[in-house]
Amino acid sequence: MQVDRYERYWMWAATGMLALFLGAIVVTAVTGSAHPPSHVETINPETLDVSGEFSTPGVVTNPDGTLTVSMRAEFYVFQPGIVRVPAGRQVRFRITSPDVLHGFQIVGTNVNLTVAPGYISEATATFKEPGEYLVVCNEYCGLGHHNMQGSIIVEAAQ
Ligand code: CUA
Numbered sequence: 685m686q687v688d689r690y691e692r693y694w695m696w697a698a699t700g701m702l703a704l705f706l707g708a709i710v711v712t713a714v715t716g717s718a719h720p721p722s723h724v725e726t727i728n729p730e731t732l733d734v735s736g737e738f739s740t741p742g743v744v745t746n747p748d749g750t751l752t753v754s755m756r757a758e759f760y761v762f763q764p765g766i767v768r769v770p771a772g773r774q775v776r777f778r779i780t781s782p783d784v785l786h787g788f789q790i791v792g793t794n795v796n797l798t799v800a801p802g803y804i805s806e807a808t809a810t811f812k813e814p815g816e817y818l819v820v821c822n823e824y825c826g827l828g829h830h831n832m833q834g835s836i837i838v839e840a841a842q
Contacts, residue, residue, distance in 0.1 A: 729801035732756065732782045743767060750774040757786035757799040760828030762819055767836045771814045780804045787822035790836060798823060811838040 687695075732738040737754040741763045744752045750773060756763040757779055769775050779788050781801045788797040788805065797805040811817070821832035 725804040725806075726802055727780055727804055729780070729782045732780065737778070738780055743769060750776065752776045752778060755779040755788070757781045757788055757821065757832075758783050759826060760821075760832040762788070762821075762832070762834035765834045767834070769811065769836065769838055770841045771811050771838050772841045774808060774810050776806060776808045778804050778806050784825050785823050786825050786832070787820070789820050789822045791818040791820060793817065796822070811836070814838045814840045 727736075727738070737744075738756055741754045741756050744754070746752060751769055753767055753769070753775060755767070755777060758781060777788070777795065777797075779797060779799050780803065781799045783801060785801070786799040788799050788807075789795065790809065793809055793811075795807045795809050797807055799805050815838055817836040817838065819834040819836060821829060823829075825832065
């Protein structure tokens with residue numbers, strides 16, 4: 685079959701790109717840097733204010749010294765908006781939404797969750813370096829989406 689030279693170049697270029705993108709997916713999956721949500725815990729989004737951990741969101745220290753942070757992502761804030769945790773300790777984030785789909789991404793870490801009403805999303809992180817980490821919503825959730833952010837202040841361990 686006669687294939688034009690330029691057409692052949694483009695076919696090789698397209699095949700190369702496919703291989704490159706597929707390779708990127710395989711590499712991130714194998715090295716564990718992609719975390720699809722595996723934790724399916726449900727909650728009634730209409731009663732978050734009434735009772736339970738999300739009616740008083742915040743940081744709780746567990747008996748083993750780790751921390752659990754219960755948070756809400758809602759029109760167009762994170763509750764609490766500023767979270768203070770010590771460096772070097774394991775922090776488990778539990779987050780849900782009373783309204784629509786939001787995102788919860790801690791910039792500079794691999795914590796990146798989709799927050800869906802009716803579900804509790806979880807991620808665990810240990811912050812080695814003290815400092816302020818920006819939290820952004822990365823799912824388009826409405827007119828105030830671009831203003832929806834929070835911060836995590838990691839304090840030096842005592
Ligand atoms: Cu919340 Cu975008």
